Amino acid sequence: MAVHGGGGKSGGSKVPGGKGAGPKGGAGKSLVRATLSIHQPPTGFSTTPGALISPLEFQFNPSQLSLTRSAQWKTTPTAAVRSAAVPEFLGPEPRSLNVEIFLDGTDKPGSNRVLKDVELLFSCCEVTSASIAAKQPSTPWVVFRWGSFSTVSFTAYVSSVDATYTLFSTTGVPMRATCQVHLQEIPSKTAGQNPTSGALTAQRVHRVVAGDSLQSLAWREYGDATAWRAIAEANGIDDPTVLPPGVELLLPAAEEAGR
Incomplete structure (x- = not known):
């Protein structure tokens, strides 16, 4: 399932100093920006993300989102039966979401913002100190959200991050990067679509x-x-x-x- 959206990195958004360069060529002030909120994992049996570690606001909204949902079945071959055995339904699999995040720091040549944002994404695959102290080791939980009234909201953990640096400064500092981020849904006890908002989950993020x-x-x-x-x-x-x-x-x- 692919969810398409506007405001991606099309046009001149990748050209330093061009008409589309900088934030105005990305999500823009007139568009709702996608965000990835990184949280501490919850403690106990809670299914609500813990304290906010850091928000990551997209400079450029993704051109599309790739959502995957599958169900698990089990088939047991039976030698005494000529036709195939009837498969047994085991249950639905959590949804997964693939999103591309484009980072551009050419508007501030002396900044290491791109490097910091990539490291922030990588940290989503590392166990947090707070979860170790609580004796419940876990990587951060994240909430991906795009659109007002929770048009798209997805509570998950980051299963993988693939970062490709595409531009460097004269001193070797990364100025652009494209990150492929794979999110695996963490179903909550109240998981399901919000019928009034069309959300993927009933949780929302408010600025x-x-x-x-x-x-x-x-x-x-x-x-x-x-x-x-x-x-x-x-x-x-x-x-x-x-x-x-x-x-x-x-x-x-x-x-x-x-x-």
């Missing part, structure tokens, strides 16, 4: 703006201001009065927030 509070977000999202505690717990927030603009918050599914 904090001036005037936001946990109580107002809880009221807007769940119709219950007291559900702010679920948002705080999902994002590892100790002080609910400190909510800096620009921070991305994971909003749990309504069923989890209501527990």
Whole structure:
């Protein structure tokens, strides 16, 4: 299944100094940018990602997303039967998502932004210190999101990252890279499509703006201001009065927030 979208790295977005160079040639201010939020893995039996480690906002929206879903069956050959045995259904497999991330640092020649973003993606395949301390070793959980009202939202772990550097500065610093990222879905207890938003999962990511509070977000999202505690717990927030603009918050599914 392929989900196609606009705002990719077409046109002159790869040409340094061209009309399409820089952020204006990518996702653009008028388009909703895809994001990959990297979180600590949860503790206990929770299926909600832990505290936010770092967000990665795409400079260029992907031109397409490749989604895969499969089911597992088992066939047992039987020598005494002429025709093939009836296969046994074992269950559905989690969905997988392949996405290409294009990184471009030519607008800031002296910056090592591309290298840092690639290392951030690679870190998604490494066990976090917090999970080791909690005696539940795990790589980070990630939430891929693209589109308002959770048009595409996908909670997963990163199974592989393949980075190709395509341009270097005169000092050997990578200035461009193309990363193929493979995400494997982590189904939640409330997994399923949100019938009102068309989301792949019922969880959403919200970018904090001036005037936001946990109580107002809880009221807007769940119709219950007291559900702010679920948002705080999902994002590892100790002080609910400190909510800096620009921070991305994971909003749990309504069923989890209501527990």
